[in-house]
Amino acid sequence: MKKDLLGIGDLSAEEIHLILDTAEAMREIGQRPIKKVPTLRGKTVVNLFYEPSTRTRTSFEIAEKRLSADTLNIAVATSSVMKGETLVDTAMNIDAMAPDMIVLRHPSSGACHLLSRICQSPIINAGDGLHEHPTQALLDAFTIREHKQRIEGLKVVIVGDLMHSRVLRSNMLLLTKLGAELWVSGPPTLVPVGIERLGVRVSTSVDAAVEGADVIMMLRIQHERMQTAFVPSLREYYNLFGMTAARVAHAKPDVIIMHPGPMNRGVEIASDVADGPYSVILEQVANGVAVRMAVLYLLAGGAEEAD
């Protein structure tokens, strides 16, 4: 492994499989009466979150604690950032206290790359702007692999706000790297120009995209990142792109429905689908802890000398 986990783009297929296999072993720890191993005893991990997060921050913190690391959460709302300190200054100050890892979430794409050049500590990207969210894609792959025993050759359809989604970018890189047949669908205003050059097929008809799918992944409409109106109304969006039971019926009978959360019920996904028998949404959350434990463990060993 390299020093940091900045994105799926830096990982080879072998490294992805190593992370997923390690996560397989880590998952068992969460099923024990004592959910803790001594592996990262004496290591300090700083969780630095510049954006609101429930799932990812909790998931990282549980993963860190299960490996016996000392964890420290910095929520920006109560930090010196409020007094005008820049990201670089904050990071250099934290780095000066020599933590063993920094988990960073930031609204600007590339923030993690910037810190990885400045900081001695390994950086784990917990979501940077519109760029990447690698641990989400890894836990998605883990969940798919668990249900389908493979990723290669599966038809995976990702539907929703493609423009503002770092989850899409990481998943696109990972799933094409592992040989899935990837389709994306969304309103034309939310489809990035040239996305098909990244090896995915684009369809503005959800029904056509979902036809025969093994996996359907819904993305959230990200109101907070939209400066202008990309969709006329949420009601219209739901009618054209919302995942309803009728649309799911076009997919394979053993399709799984995924969502990275937080969900907008009745916007991108109908409640009966989100809570229905095909939904693996809560399994994704559970698997997130095991995948993050694997990433923390593998990065704690430091970079290979060959790098």
Next chain:
Amino acid sequence: MPVVMDADRMGRTLMRIAHEILERNAAPGGVDELALVGIRTRGVPLARRIAQIIREINQHEVPTGMLDITLYRDDLMRHAVGPQPLVRRTEIPFSIDDKRILLVDDVLYTGRTIRAALDALIDFGRPKAIQLIVLVDRGHRELPIKADYVGKNLPTSSSQSVQVHLMEIDGRDEVEIEP
């Protein structure tokens, strides 16, 4: 490479160990409290074989699990750089509370693996007792650890290497010593 134990000898050794286990746990209900836990990798097939032999002797099914000790190793994180050892799955599909655990490994050397295994086991519950079974004890202990059942005591120098090959993993049953 000199072979110090061949397939036939290995079979008889495991048979002897199985009888020793039954003899030592002969008190009423003693066998019911037994459970085998093999340390990955080669302790696992050895544990399964001992369970099989006990089944043949007295039709008793001894629950069997496997333990990966990687996350408990005392040499993790001691080097600033380098890939982490591979972690594999631990599967102990029964409660170890109040069981007499028979921990199984192929070679007993420094004792550090067993130290890690003891720590790992304690995280699963509170067994009544833990006993250690090894196919080969090659000496050179660095910790105060001793096996309860030993297949073969093998005097070695620390520069030598002892290789246990098992049918399930390596396609043959053999213990070799490399000079």
